[in-house]
Amino acid sequence: MKLESRNNQIAQEVIEIVEKYNFQREKLLQILEELNDSYGYLSEFVMKEVAKNLQLTTTEVYSVATFYSFLNTRPKGKYIIRLCKTISCVLAGKNAVANALRNELGIDFGETTSDGKFSLEFTNCIGMCNQGPAMLINNDVYYHLDPEKAVEIVEKYQ
Amino acid sequence: MSMDITVNINGKEITVKRGTTILEAARNVNIHIPTLCYHDDLCISGICRICLVEVDGERTLQAACSIPITRPVTIKTHTERVRKARRNVLELMLANHYGECYTCFRNQNCELQKLAKEYGVDALKFEHVTEPRYEQDKTSAAVVRDKNKCILCRRCIRTCQDFQGVGALDATHRGYDTQIQAFYDQPMADAVCINCGQCITRCPVGALREKDFSDSVWQAIDDPSKIVVIQTAPAPRAAIGEEFGLPPGTSVTKKLNTALKMIGFDYVFDTNFTADLTIMEEGTELLGRLKDLLVDRKEAVLPMVTSCSPGWIKFCEHFYPKLLPNLSTCKSPQQMFGAILKTYFAQKAGINPANMVVVSLMPCVAKKFETDRPEMTSSGFKDVDFALTTREVAQMIKEAGIQLTQLEDSPFDDPLGLGSGAGLIFGATGGVMEAAIRTAYEIVTGEEAPFENLRVTPVRGMEGIKEAEIFIPKALEEWSFLEGKTLRVAVAHGTANARKLMDIVTQGIAQWHFIEVMACPGGCLGGGGQPIPTSEEIRKLRAKAIYGEDEQLTLRKSHKNPQVLKLYEEFLGTPNSHKSHELLHTTYTPRGVF
């Protein structure tokens, strides 16, 4: 599809979602979540369209979008691995797991593999503190991790 | 419920209105509480925690800037617990503050540095970053950012959003990664930023500054083949003294002339001259538009809006591109001056304009961007080579070892050093309007504008939006179509206020004929290039200095400026002539926001 008509289509989809929330600014987060789900990430274009329709500044939208680890403002891999970086998981051995993931995928946190398959990220506490270290791969939760276990899990997604 | 509450601060009893913050109450009894994210001009934010105090009955220390007094309490502002906490806050800020004070432009005028000294930070308990985390953003023609020095106080955000109605910056990301950014991490050059520099004058540290051209100007001065000319705008002379320890509101016009000569400028001219020229051009343009409407029954784009403030111009280009035809086509006085210097003056003085370097001393950061606009080359050269802020010129004066306050007076140079009081008051909000009224009324009626001592008070002062109606009881023959008419005008300063007026204009229900907009709060005297700090009180004092100087002049109307009349006679012909249009008028670029 040509970029322009693709953009028109996205603009239309944004309006539909914003309309569903009655153009209410306080629904910004829900709107961004829905758009993030549909497109995998919030592109510059999508955020501009949201700003336009809610009469916010683009910077405000970007500020909210970047605040939440579960909203992406850059394209991401098919599987997003989110390792918890909060204190309980750190004490339970998160650093070793992080290193194993780096080695296995050959990328650092914040990066995406060149085949577009995996993105590696940290997240704040995901509520599995008593069973850490914990991570998410997209919506699946994994806990009681150690380096070998983490690598095994990732291999299942290869 | 009683409105008055008696509180005890450090043993002093004081009665305050319910809702007064602890900070305000303390200030009333001259008790100093440190602040960083708090700024007199801005809404309360309460995020830096440097203003912590002890309040009886509260388990934790409270942020004095944001806690309203609602019951009779006892407050202690310097107990051991408070002192320790403050020092801790500072040590934490400094732990990831990368910057060396001695290479920083806020050295000796930095709120963080000052507090570190005041609160006895003598060691960095939490260590200290040794490498910069971010690259400086030098992409903008006007505003330079160094996030390594940013303490995330968010004053810039509040300034840009609330005062200017722009919203170029916001806090993005989270926790340790929090940073102040434009949309999608755009570099400043691409951001929707109007270059007003208001964020710079409210930043407590050196994270924001103007793009510095003083070295390039020194280079030109040191080059014997260059003739270096400086024009000085009206607002800096009422403020530059602050950089040399004088109280705000001390005019140093003539000492400044001496200092600039000592630095090595070949000519020192007065931008008031082209302010007067602006009145001639803009006034004629306005009367022309009114004539189109009233006599020739043609479509005329009204209200006409002033165009002297490049920050406002960019604001209009971004947010109200449809209203660009309402803008006067006049260039700002700075740019008119450049165009006249490299043509008329160059010829007269026998200078090859290729060897002439035009510098301007401006209260403004946006003027830097303006000099780079591609339209601004009507002399065949870049009309103005370098726009320097008041701060940069103060720095140059210091670098030259000149004691500004000790200098003798000297006049401006001839022939472009003559400006009227009307040109001078361009430096204050309402000044362009007042100057225009002084001239237009007299041209239309043949009589002086009906205000005591020519003080057009309805357009003076710090109110965000001011309006006035000028009734024209009788008009000279040429202007008979204006007889019995009422000219309606409005004035806004700070682009958030301009936004309110422009929304009314957009709806098509505006009754005004002429609107003055200055991007900066207070007008140019509160410009983004002026000495730091700024506050309404300081701006009022600067305004007082400007209006005071106006009243000491005998020449107080633009159309009576003999040098301006001579310029028309010898060179331009008449206002809005073909030549005037070529040199003194310009066009605008719709930019949009998205």
Ligand code: SF4
């Ligand atoms: S911002 Fe202040 S504390 Fe930081 S380097 Fe500059 S002067 Fe020093």
Ligand code: SF4
């Ligand atoms: S220069 Fe003006 S518009 Fe630009 S970021 Fe600063 S306050 Fe906002």
Ligand code: SF4
């Ligand atoms: S840039 Fe300056 S004003 Fe803005 S948040 Fe940082 S320190 Fe505060």
Ligand code: FES
């Ligand atoms: S600390 Fe890791 S899940 Fe809560």
Ligand code: FES
């Ligand atoms: S000054 Fe009170 S919290 Fe910043």
